[in-house]
Amino acid sequence: MKIRVDREACIGAGQCALVAGSIFDQDDDGLVVLLTDTPSDEYVAFARKAATLCPAKAIALEE
């Protein structure tokens, strides 16, 4: 799986960092920071959850 984030769309709700803190963080403006764009298998489900819950739909997954 490959993750892409759109920082222009990101609104800093932090849902991604809440459900998948090992993949997503926030910078000082609250915008998403990707810690890894290729999560290991055990984290794929968390990445998927983050993408679904993102209210700005700023996370795209290529599987």
Next chain:
Amino acid sequence: MMSVEEPGLIIVGASLAGLTCAQSLRAEGYTKKITLIGAEKHLPYNRPPLSKQVLSGKWQGSQTAIDSSEKFAELALEFSLGEIAIGLDVSSKEVKTNTRTLPFEDLIIATGASVRRLASTENMNRVHVLRTLDDSLGLRDALTEVKSAVVIGAGVLGSEVISALSDFGIKATVIDRMPAPQLPLTGGHFASRVNDLFLEHDVLTKYGVEIIAVREDESGITFELSDGSSVTGDIAVVAIGCIPNVEWLANSGLDITNGILCDSNGVAAPHIYAAGDVARWNNPITKKAMRLENQTSAIEQGLAVGKFIVTGESSPTTHPFFWSEIYGNKILMLGSLEAGVPLTIVHGSPSDNRFVAATISNGTTTGIVGWNMPREFRQSRSMMEA
């Protein structure tokens, strides 16, 4: 392959809630036929950017699309856009549309809400509303040509529009029948802060007034107000809320008073569910049924309904959430702030224009707001779980 005889599941409404239901059903292992019916001709798109990035001109309309066509194909949906549901027979389990009658095993209603229009202005050329992608693109075009605008409604949408007007150098007037601006779920705590922003940006404010008459001519649009004054602009933007799309259910026997009444799993009747702006779910904590018109509720209700249909399991009740950006201030709101309960400052300071604040009553945190402090806001969200 799926047989024609199998009625399967119908989702009426192809926006975020309906689409999330479909994603959730498939993720939970639902293998039967899913038919997704949408009245709009566009593929599902995000509404929040319509009053933000699209209106300001930063984004093309196409950037609001939710997922690509390939992603939809993976869900194996029978997609029917431009089809309008016109009736529901609960006992025979059939949906009537403008083109056919469809039997179902389970039905999810996610028909959303429509913009509320101001009486007597429906056919006026200078009057805009903002609900759909086409509305947003139309308003954006108008903003490049006008010098003044009157915004009706100082809620969150009206406030975002007023803020966008200043980016275009347009003189703004706001009219509201309430005595101050109202952000949802904030218990009135930010009325004066938002009003101060309006005044700093030379917005003419007319609060606590009713509109007595509206007149449109070649020179502009004029509103006569109950205080005896009148205001004129090149255009007007009406932002006075939405009405749930339940007219087609009038004879269904469902309770559709201000949205479809559902239990805390989204069940409106046996095998009939509702999610998103059209639904009024019972909240087991507050014991109140409320319509929650926001993006995260549409997502969370969609996920919960899909899971409940497949597994019979309930999802935990979540808190409403919305965000806004007004004159560059990033506002994040979770739960609901209580009116009359003083704000507890959790991080930062209101005088620095950066803070996280909460209302806490009897030891329970009822709402948290982040004002230009998104990271600290996220870190504070755990207060709501306590």
